[in-house]
Amino acid sequence: MHDIIIIGAGPAGLTAALYALRADKSVLVLEKGTFGGQITYSPQIENYPGFASMSGNEFAEKLVDQVISQGAEIEMETVTAIRDNGATKTVVTEDGEHEAKAVIIATGVKHRQTGLPNENELVGAGISYCAVCDGAFFKGQTVAVLGGGNSALQEAVLLSDTCKKVYVIQNLDYFTGEARLVEKLKEKDNVEFIMGTVISELKGEKSLEGLVLKKESDSSITELAVDGLFVAIGLIPNNAAFADIAGLNEWGYIDSDESCVTKTAGVFVAGDCRQKQIRQITTATADGSIAALAACKYIDG
Ligand SMILES: Cc1cc2nc3c(=O)[nH]c(=O)nc-3n(C[C@H](O)[C@H](O)[C@H](O)COP(=O)(O)OP(=O)(O)OC[C@H]3O[C@@H](n4cnc5c(N)ncnc54)[C@H](O)[C@@H]3O)c2cc1C
Known part of the structure; x- marks a missing residue:
C-alpha cells in the first residue's frame, strides 16, 4: 500500500511526487513511456524561470534525479484503469495492480x-x-x-x-x-x-x-x-482510461480547475491532461504541487 500513486512522470507528475515526498508520504510513480514527459522532445527551453536556457532532456533528467533522491519509487508501467474502493484506490496496469490511499492523474496530452x-x-x-x-x-x-x-x-x-x-x-x-x-x-x-x-x-x-x-x-x-x-491540428489528452473515475469534458480533458480535484474523492489531476487555458511546464509544475498537497490533506483527514 502506497500513500500516493502518481500516473505519469512528466513535469506535473514529478513535481507532485516531490511535494508528496517532502510531506513524508510514500510515493509510486508509474510511467508508460519517457521519464520527463513531452518536454524531452524540446531541444531548448528558454521560458522556465531561473534557467536562461536548457534542453528538455536536461530539465527532465534533473527532475527525475531530484525525485529519486527524495525516495520516490518509479516504475515503467502503463495504467489502464483506476478502481475506487472508498478509502483506497486500485491502480490497474498492463503488468498488475497497485494499491494507494490517493491517486494523482498526470498523464499529459499528445499533439495530433x-x-x-x-x-x-x-x-x-x-x-x-x-x-x-x-x-x-x-x-x-x-x-x-x-x-x-x-x-x-x-x-x-x-x-x-x-x-x-x-x-x-x-x-x-x-x-x-x-x-x-x-x-x-x-x-x-x-x-x-x-x-x-x-x-x-x-x-x-x-x-x-x-x-x-x-x-x-x-x-x-x-x-x-x-x-x-x-x-496545430489538435491535442489528444491521454485520459481515455479515466473517463469513469475522473470525469471528462467534451474535449476529453479531466473536468477540474486549479483545485486539481476530480469527481472522485481521493483522485486528483495535474498538468496538461486537465481542462485549462495554458499548457506549459510552469502551469504543469504548479498543478503538481497543488494536487500533491491536496492529496496529502485528503489522506491526513
Ligand atoms: C516539442 C515541445 C516543446 C515544448 N517546449 C516547451 C517550452 O519550451 N516551455 C514550456 O513551458 N513548455 C513546453 N512544452 C510543453 C510542456 O512540455 C508541457 O506543457 C508539459 O510537459 C506538461 O507536463 P505534464 O506533466 O502535464 O504532461 P506530460 O509532459 O505530457 O507528461 C505526461 C506523462 O504521462 C505519461 N502517461 C500518459 N498516459 C499514461 C498511462 N496511461 N500510464 C502511465 N503513464 C502515462 C506520458 O508518457 C508522459 O510521460 C513543449 C512541448 C513540446 C511537445
Missing part, C-alpha cells in the same frame, strides 16, 4: 501529428507543436502554421510578431477558429492564408527545408520553402 513520413525525425529540427515554446527560435524566418482552429490562429498571431513571413495552411476553404482572430491576421502584412490545401510531403533530411502542398480542389502540387512548420 500530420502522419507524414519523417515528421518525427524533424521534430526540433524545423517542426514544432508549440509556438509559445519554440516561436522565438524562428525570429526573422519564414514559417508555416498547419490548422485552422483557434490554436492554429493564435499560434499564427504570435509568430507574426517575430517571423518574417507566416503562412497559414488549412485543408478547408474556411477557418473553424474565431472570426476575430482571422480578422487580426488579415491586418498583418506578413501573413498569407493558403486555403483548401494539405501538406503532402515534408522536404529536408536533417532539418525542414520546405513543404509540398496539394490543393484539394484540383490536386495541383506546389512547393513552399519554409524554415519552420507549426503543427
